[in-house]
Amino acid sequence: MFKQYIKNIWASLKQDSVVTIINILGTALAIFLIMVVVLMQEVKVLPFSPESNRDLFLICNALTETSIGKENTSMTSGRMSEATAKELFSSLKNVKDVTLFSGGGGLSKLVSANKSIPMQAESAYTDDAFWRVFDFKFLSGKPFDNATFKAGQKVVVISESVARHLFHDVNVAGREIEMDFVPYRICGVVRDVSLIASQAYAQLWIPYTTSDIVKLTSGLDNVKLGGTFSAVILANSKSDFPKIKAQVNARVAAINSRIKADKVKLELKGRPMTQFESSITTWSNELPEPGKFYRKAAIILLILLLVPAINLSSMTQSRLRRYITEIGIRRAFGCPRSRLLSDIINENLVLSVIAGIVGLLFCVIFAYFASDMLFTSDWSGFFGHPTVSLSLLLNPKIFLFAFIFCFILNLMSTIIPALHASHTNIVNALNGRTR
Amino acid sequence: MIMNKKLLKQIKNEWRSNVWLFVELFFVSVLMWYVVDYIYTTVLTYVQPMGFDISHSYDLHCTTLDSSDPNFDPNDTVPYKDLKEIADRLRQRPDVEEVSISSYAVPYSGGCMMSDFKFDTLTSQSVYYKYADPEFFRIFRIHGAHGETPEQLSELMAKGPDTFLAGEDVFPKDSKPSMKSMIGKIFYFNNDSTVSHRLAGLFKPIRYDDFKTHKESHSIICHITNKDIDSYSDIAIRVKENQDKDFQSTLWKETTTRLKVRNMYVSQIESFSDLRTQINQPVNNTMRNYLFGAGFLLLNIFLGLLGTFWFRTQQRRSEVALFKALGATDTSIFGRQMTEGILLLTIATIPAIIIDWNLASAELNTSVDGKTLEAGRFIATIAITYLLIALMIFFGNLMPARKAMKVQPAEALHEE
Numbered sequence: 001m002f003k004q005y006i007k008n009i010w011a012s013l014k015q016d017s018v019v020t021i022i023n024i025l026g027t028a029l030a031i032f033l034i035m036v037v038v039l040m041q042e043v044k045v046l047p048f049s050p051e052s053n054r055d056l057f058l059i060c061n062a063l064t065e066t067s068i069g070k071e072n073t074s075m076t077s078g079r080m081s082e083a084t085a086k087e088l089f090s091s092l093k094n095v096k097d098v099t100l101f102s103g104g105g106g107l108s109k110l111v112s113a114n115k116s117i118p119m120q121a122e123s124a125y126t127d128d129a130f131w132r133v134f135d136f137k138f139l140s141g142k143p144f145d146n147a148t149f150k151a152g153q154k155v156v157v158i159s160e161s162v163a164r165h166l167f168h169d170v171n172v173a174g175r176e177i178e179m180d181f182v183p184y185r186i187c188g189v190v191r192d193v194s195l196i197a198s199q200a201y202a203q204l205w206i207p208y209t210t211s212d213i214v215k216l217t218s219g220l221d222n223v224k225l226g227g228t229f230s231a232v233i234l235a236n237s238k239s240d241f242p243k244i245k246a247q248v249n250a251r252v253a254a255i256n257s258r259i260k261a262d263k264v265k266l267e268l269k270g271r272p273m274t275q276f277e278s279s280i281t282t283w284s285n286e287l288p289e290p291g292k293f294y295r296k297a298a299i300i301l302l303i304l305l306l307v308p309a310i311n312l313s314s315m316t317q318s319r320l321r322r323y324i325t326e327i328g329i330r331r332a333f334g335c336p337r338s339r340l341l342s343d344i345i346n347e348n349l350v351l352s353v354i355a356g357i358v359g360l361l362f363c364v365i366f367a368y369f370a371s372d373m374l375f376t377s378d379w380s381g382f383f384g385h386p387t388v389s390l391s392l393l394l395n396p397k398i399f400l401f402a403f404i405f406c407f408i409l410n411l412m413s414t415i416i417p418a419l420h421a422s423h424t425n426i427v428n429a430l431n432g433r434t435r
Numbered sequence: 436m437i438m439n440k441k442l443l444k445q446i447k448n449e450w451r452s453n454v455w456l457f458v459e460l461f462f463v464s465v466l467m468w469y470v471v472d473y474i475y476t477t478v479l480t481y482v483q484p485m486g487f488d489i490s491h492s493y494d495l496h497c498t499t500l501d502s503s504d505p506n507f508d509p510n511d512t513v514p515y516k517d518l519k520e521i522a523d524r525l526r527q528r529p530d531v532e533e534v535s536i537s538s539y540a541v542p543y544s545g546g547c548m549m550s551d552f553k554f555d556t557l558t559s560q561s562v563y564y565k566y567a568d569p570e571f572f573r574i575f576r577i578h579g580a581h582g583e584t585p586e587q588l589s590e591l592m593a594k595g596p597d598t599f600l601a602g603e604d605v606f607p608k609d610s611k612p613s614m615k616s617m618i619g620k621i622f623y624f625n626n627d628s629t630v631s632h633r634l635a636g637l638f639k640p641i642r643y644d645d646f647k648t649h650k651e652s653h654s655i656i657c658h659i660t661n662k663d664i665d666s667y668s669d670i671a672i673r674v675k676e677n678q679d680k681d682f683q684s685t686l687w688k689e690t691t692t693r694l695k696v697r698n699m700y701v702s703q704i705e706s707f708s709d710l711r712t713q714i715n716q717p718v719n720n721t722m723r724n725y726l727f728g729a730g731f732l733l734l735n736i737f738l739g740l741l742g743t744f745w746f747r748t749q750q751r752r753s754e755v756a757l758f759k760a761l762g763a764t765d766t767s768i769f770g771r772q773m774t775e776g777i778l779l780l781t782i783a784t785i786p787a788i789i790i791d792w793n794l795a796s797a798e799l800n801t802s803v804d805g806k807t808l809e810a811g812r813f814i815a816t817i818a819i820t821y822l823l824i825a826l827m828i829f830f831g832n833l834m835p836a837r838k839a840m841k842v843q844p845a846e847a848l849h850e851e
Contacts, residue, residue, distance in 0.1 A: 033727065180504065182504060212501060304731070314456060314739060379717070
């Protein structure tokens with residue numbers, strides 16, 4: 001059957017190359033843009049190094065303190081203090097690892113090495129679990145271990161581009177750099193991290209025990225739960241998520257009963273959240289709202305499908321009009337309408353898939369080379385690039401999405417003309433009339 | 436006109452095949468209008484004069500050492516002295532034209548301080564309070580409302596530590612007393628009657644950033660005092676012309692030596708044009724999405740027209756041949772086919788305008804200074820939308836219409 005479809009398409013390509021090509025181009029264009037839209041979201045969710053375990057992440061990047069039982073309700077939200085983060089997330093059951101770190105938000109350092117031009121680099125303060133939760137690619141040296149972390153030794157992991165700027169070389173583990181005029185020993189060099197890896201991203205990673213940020217607290221009144229820390233939990237499996245969340249909620253409740261006297265309530269607003277929930281949540285006092293996200297996505301995708309579907313419908317209808325006598329003959333020899341309908345739709349599906357492959361191919365090439373243009377977030381600062389690897393773009397999920405949209409587009413653009421054609425009166429059809 | 440009437444009849448007769456095109460044109464017209472409205476208003480704001488000039492200018496930020504730092508000097512308690520010394524050292528560089536210290540004042544920095552601004556019974560809400568030294572006017576080439584040069588504004592500001600200058604549009608033009616008559620008068624900020632400020636002059640309005648209108652950018656510039664200076668203050672530098680090359684990297688080289696004063700050091704050096712790119716990112720991202728959307732819609736119209744009319748010319752071969760046989764010229768055949776497309780668009784645009792109008796009335800489109808529906812803007816955006824789609828119809832129809840033109844009457848009629 002499939003062979004027959006190909007034959008038919010080949011015949012129509014020869015007979016009416018212009019329209020067939022327009023048909024393919026129209027579909028390819030639609031799939032191209034739909035997949036660009038899909039990719040802009042998917043890169044925030046699909047796993048890639050150093051966030052290869054995104055599926056197993058539970059992320060907590062904010063807390064909210066609200067005053068209760070007072071005339072003027074006040075509210076503050078932001079990251080956690082180290083103490084709060086520890087209280088909430090240390091030694092949880094059913095987890096593989098938990099990392100506490102303080103990064104992003106313009107934590108930059110003036111970095112220099114012997115005789116090099118100093119530079120400004122974005123830094124993150126991390127613990128040693130950070131290197132187990134995230135899978136960085138080390139080009140030289142290795143991460144700092146628990147003993148180094150606990151001792152508060154002045155060591156640093158630097159990114160490839162920082163190493164190249166300061167030393168014109170990547171094999172620099174063991175050498176020394178100055179950060180804000182304090183000497184640190186480089187213990188490892190990692191491959192540059194894409195800005196899209198929003199948790200792991202930085203250019204320098206330092207044990208947080210070397211800094212005073214552990215003491216930094218902020219928040220309402222005497223209850224200072226806020227600070228600069230985020231936590232990422234690496235679960236053993238997705239099925240453990242509810243168990244982990246329940247434990248965290250119990251700990252929140254414990255903190256709340258402790259701070260009740262201060263008339264302050266702690267809320268995590270849906271945190272810790274999955275990678276997907278995190279990708280659709282911008283503000284620290286915002287609950288993840290998948291419903292809202294899906295509604296917005298549905299409207300955009302509907303527009304992107306509907307316009308080409310109307311377009312292609314018009315062409316399919318004209319094309320079918322040509323074969324109306326053929327349809328009439330098939331009907332006269334007893335071919336059921338459902339068979340005709342499915343033949344028309346299937347034949348078109350083959351065409352759509354061919355066009356879809358072309359569209360997806362262009363989309364991947366475009367995303368790879370124009371990643372800055374497509375993936376730069378609204379507030380990304382001066383450093384880094386939202387690069388994407390080909391292995392990320394060629395994820396099977398992307399292909400599946402492309403095929404699903406091809407299928408929907410094909411159905412939307414052929415169903416009405418096909419119904420119309422298959423319901424034409426046999427005598428009229430044999431006469432070449434469409435009514 | 437007669438031809439159009441005939442065409443209308445033809446469109447009506449072929450309504451079954453035209454209905455797809457009509458629906459598409461209607462749908463695209465509404466969507467396009469929405470996108471065009473955003474782009475139109477954004478571009479119109481973007482091209483307004485900024486009121487300042489950021490060429491050859493750089494923004495420096497300083498940081499103080501952490502108290503846990505081994506190099507920390509506990510005796511250094513006055514950050515403004517360190518900052519001023521860093522500014523003085525920069526001033527000595529031969530490639531530097533001017534250096535200014537300011538807080539919440541430099542363009543594209545993202546930081547701001549807003550409050551009411553009052554005089555007598557007049558109140559202007561949301562005015563940007565900027566704190567800067569006299570050099571600020573020279574660096575950003577800000578001009579006076581009455582033709583003063585940046586140098587003259589700078590001198591006005593230098594008259595005393597309590598002086599300030601205001602944008603000439605802080606109060607409406609027809610307000611009484613007029614802004615001009617306020618020059619030399621004493622003002623109190625934020626109901627604080629202990630500190631008086633003297634209005635020394637007016638400057639031509641400066642906008643907050645590329646996408647804020649003048650109305651959203653009302654500002655005053657106050658003479659910066661030592662208490663307004665902290666480590667978050669900006670040091671703005673204008674370098675001499677032709678000295679931009681490698682300026683940033685040579686400055687970075689000095690950050691660990693000359694540009695470190697006691698606990699304070701330079702931690703960020705950015706050109707203002709880079710700051711601008713960064714602060715514009717959200718609008719640029721939205722613009723990118725809309726431009727992609729617009730391109731997509733237009734290409735669809737192009738392809739749809741091309742496909743549908745290609746078929747149509749094939750179907751109408753004999754009809755065209757007959758026209759030709761009866762003396763129609765190539766141009767008239769071409770014109771007829773083009774008019775058909777445009778006529779279809781015009782018919783689809785009428786209901787689209789009604790929808791557009793309702794969208795704008797419901798304030799669902801872009802709001803500029805709180806307005807979504809203005810006669811001039813509405814007409815302009817409808818016209819642009821119409822023209823863009825018409826252009827696509829023209830290009831989409833070009834090939835089919837040419838094909839129709841080339842029909843050989845004898846052959847086509849013979850085949851029939």
